[in-house]
Amino acid sequence: MRGESTTLSDLFGFDYFSCLRSDYAKSECSICIDLCPEDAMVFDRSRLTLDTQKCTGCTACVGGCPTEALSSELFDPNRFAVEFPGRSGSMISCKENVPCLGALSVEHLITIAIRSGSEIVCDLSHCKECPVNSNTLVLKSIESAIEEAQKFLDAAGIKRRVSALSEASRSEADIGRRGLFKKLAGIASQIGEERTLGEIASGERERVPLKRVLLKNALKAAAEEIDGASISGSGFSFAAAKKIDEQSCTNCQECAMFCPTGALSLLRDNSGIIFQSGKCIACGICDDICRPGSIGTGAEINLVDFAFDRMQLLVKHKLEICEECKVAFPYRGGEMLCDRCRDFRENFSDIFTLAKDMQ
Numbered sequence: 001m002r003g004e005s006t007t008l009s010d011l012f013g014f015d016y017f018s019c020l021r022s023d024y025a026k027s028e029c030s031i032c033i034d035l036c037p038e039d040a041m042v043f044d045r046s047r048l049t050l051d052t053q054k055c056t057g058c059t060a061c062v063g064g065c066p067t068e069a070l071s072s073e074l075f076d077p078n079r080f081a082v083e084f085p086g087r088s089g090s091m092i093s094c095k096e097n098v099p100c101l102g103a104l105s106v107e108h109l110i111t112i113a114i115r116s117g118s119e120i121v122c123d124l125s126h127c128k129e130c131p132v133n134s135n136t137l138v139l140k141s142i143e144s145a146i147e148e149a150q151k152f153l154d155a156a157g158i159k160r161r162v163s164a165l166s167e168a169s170r171s172e173a174d175i176g177r178r179g180l181f182k183k184l185a186g187i188a189s190q191i192g193e194e195r196t197l198g199e200i201a202s203g204e205r206e207r208v209p210l211k212r213v214l215l216k217n218a219l220k221a222a223a224e225e226i227d228g229a230s231i232s233g234s235g236f237s238f239a240a241a242k243k244i245d246e247q248s249c250t251n252c253q254e255c256a257m258f259c260p261t262g263a264l265s266l267l268r269d270n271s272g273i274i275f276q277s278g279k280c281i282a283c284g285i286c287d288d289i290c291r292p293g294s295i296g297t298g299a300e301i302n303l304v305d306f307a308f309d310r311m312q313l314l315v316k317h318k319l320e321i322c323e324e325c326k327v328a329f330p331y332r333g334g335e336m337l338c339d340r341c342r343d344f345r346e347n348f349s350d351i352f353t354l355a356k357d358m359q
Helices: 031-035 077-086 106-116 137-156 176-193 210-221 254-258 285-289 303-307 339-347 349-358
Strands: 006-008 012-015 041-044 047-050 070-072 120-123 162-165 230-232 242-244 264-266 272-275 295-297 300-302 312-316 319-321 328-330
Touching: 012 047, 031 041, 031 137, 077 106, 077 210, 106 120, 106 137, 106 162, 106 210, 137 162, 137 230, 210 303, 242 312, 254 264, 254 285, 285 295, 300 303
Parallel strands: 120 162
Antiparallel strands: 006 012, 012 070, 041 047, 230 300, 242 295, 264 272, 272 312, 319 328
């Protein structure tokens, strides 16, 4: 069943069940739609689909997808993030080792920089004239990812750099895009003989995107550098801090049930909500689905907690049994009535009075 959810073109794949837009009807995520220069990501009967006839497999949208619902048959950004630091040179270029820098996310760039131990240079000198950038949004997305990666490294106190080369001042031969794809195809044919990423990146992979696992592993390797460091809880596109107002929270648990990565989870006795910042992808579903508006953004993310998936208790309720509906509810004193039964009694008290008078 899972395999049947994946739409494949000759070079590209879209996993419907991993897509935020498909997973949650009210999600307004449109990253792939906005970036695609061929308009290959389209809505068909309210369902996001890949038009395999239009898709060229350019991979410009791959890095932007928060859940890794998009994939390339020839280029694996996660494998690249792990193996690039061991190669000679520090240049990432669409003419040498990637089909498009848009295939790499902010998390990939941070991971590469930490593991490389030196400055990483992203070659953007070919982007303005590239047909993939015909809508100009691809270049803007790449520049934004580079800027955000450096912002994260600075905030974390990690002495690494991710920079951009914008001018065509390099003397290396331009092998061309077609030559690069042939080169990538040769690499892809050897992947089966190499160790798998499951061996390279330990940790949870069932719901959390693999690029997040790689980032956390890189941060663990830099644990001494990030000790005591924190980043803004709302300053990054791929991570967020969360808080819950205990007084307004009704313990409906929908935030945990709809969380696509398990960043929000329930205590074993269902009396509260736990948060793991290392699993949060800042999709905003929990904020949108919380009807009383109890979920908000926390001030900061401790990077050690982030890297090691430490749990943070956001809210814990004292549960009692409602005397009307006999369902457990967060008790805050007064009558043993849940909010729903209390509201019903207050709004329809005249009905109960009338029934009493008729006896």
